[in-house]
Amino acid sequence: MPILPEIQAFTPELEEVFRDLHANPEIGFEETRTAGIVAAKLRDFGFDEVHENIAGTGVVGLLQGRGKGNRRVGLRADMDALPIEETSGLDYASTAPGKMHACGHDGHTTMLLGAAKYLAGSRNFDGTAVMIFQPAEEGLGGARGMIADGLFKRFPVDEVYGMHNDPSGDPQRAKICKGTAMAGASFFDIRVKGRGSHAAMPHQSRDALMIASALVGQFQSILGRNLPPLESAVLSVTQIHSGSAYNVVPETAWIAGTVRYFKTASRDLIETRMREICEGFAKGFGVTIDVEFRNIFDVLNNDAVLADEWLAAAADVVGADMVTDQCEPATGSEDFADMLQVVPGAYGRVGHAGTVPLHNPGFVLDPGILPVGASIYARIIERRLPLEVA
Template structure:
């Protein structure tokens, strides 16, 4: 089965939606224009119910199938962009300075709109499709925000599925990793309150720069000397800020970074050792060190059986020879994990042309992936709801 007919006929429309969203990117929780486009399209497609304003800018649509089944399948897409200056020279490049769809969430939104159009037009399923357009995936807690506002209480789902584009240069391929598929993540900010002085008289200072440098070095030992060798953990210091002049030892220095992990017990070890290091450095050098440590992403867990079901749906569209259920876990994070903690489901990656990585100012998404992703999303609903009696048994 190739791309689904309604979606194939809508390829030009989907491409225009994608280009429009790409040209008008919005940071998490400010996706007002994007949400308006989504809601207008869903209403135009004849979606039965359209709910807006969930976690500020989230949108949920309900599409009822021809049958009278009570099962519900959720489909989720993220909508937010990144604080990056675009350098693609595309004719539809970002019109907003300092903001870019460098992760392809514009494509995810478009794919889900395409799936919604097909499902609303055909309704060849027994139950309800719940289409979820989520704000603020990029570390701002959009999924947790929607859950806190009762997402699955108001719109219950038996299963939920997500998707991400993959710039792997292999269009028409779909892959999934069963079990722990993407890392959880904690973010940290460290403020070292030292004592400034003239740079020519450092004996009068308690130099926060020296302490920061030593702390960065010591942080690198946390994984090497505390985490079991067969347990994955990535500790990265990604920001360092201090100083204002050549001849001043500054008062303060700040560090920031992330911890990535696949087991909660590994996270607990890493966070505990970071606290210990900050406390120890503070005592050793007679300074104050404030640590702000917060968990942002859970580990994304794909259900084994539903991963198989997702790949069967994908095979209907791209062919069994183009799917893989043995992808390696990714140390990147994804807040769809929070939804999967509440409702079982799966999250896959769809390949497309182009090999510049995500979050790169030159990232270009191949629009030919849009009908492919949309068809896979629509197909999993048709398959899972067509199997309602069998699943219930």
């Protein structure tokens, strides 16, 4: 079964929605315009219920199939953009300075809307389809916010599915990793408070910038000398800020970054060693060092059986020779993992043309993926909530 013909027929409409969302990006918990478009579309499609303002800007739509079954299957898409200045050169590039859909969430939203329109027109399933449009996936806790706001208590589901675009240059290749599929993540902020001085008399200082720079190097020893060699983790310092003049030894410095991990024990070991190194530096140099860790993403674990179901739905659309579960876990993170902590489900990737990576100011999502993703979402519902023929 190729792209569903009904979805193929209204693909121009999907592309119009996608271009509009891309040109008008909104970052996490600010997706008011995007959420309004989503809610209006669901109502126009004839959804039975549309609920707004979940965790601020989240939207949930409920659609009952023609059957009378009581099973419920969730489909989720994220809506937020990133604080990046776009350089793609597209004629529908971002019109919002410093904001860009550099991860394809505009495409994810459009794909789920495509599935919603198709399913509302056919209702060829037995049970309830629960469409979840989530805000603030990019490290701001949108999934956790929706769950805390009663997502799965107000709109319970038996299983939930999601997907992400993959700029692999291999269009329509669908992949999923069973079990542990994506890393968990913590962010850290470290503030060094020393003593400033004239740059010509550094002996009078307790140089916060020098100490912060030394800390960056010491942190890298943790993975090689404390973590077991066969365990995977990533520690990246991504920010260091200090100083404001050529002739002043700065009094303060700030380091920030992220830890990615596949085991909670690995995360805890890394955090403990970072804190111990900071305590040692603080004592040795006579300064104050404050350390803050924040867990942002859980480890994403795909249910093995439901991963097969996601692949089967994808195979219906792109062909059995274009799907695989033979892929390595990714060190990137995804807050759909938080939903999978509550409800079993699966999260896969679908390839498209172009190889500029995600989160790059020149990233371009190939619109050819839109009817593919919409068809996969729709087939998940039809397969998991089959309508018995009398």
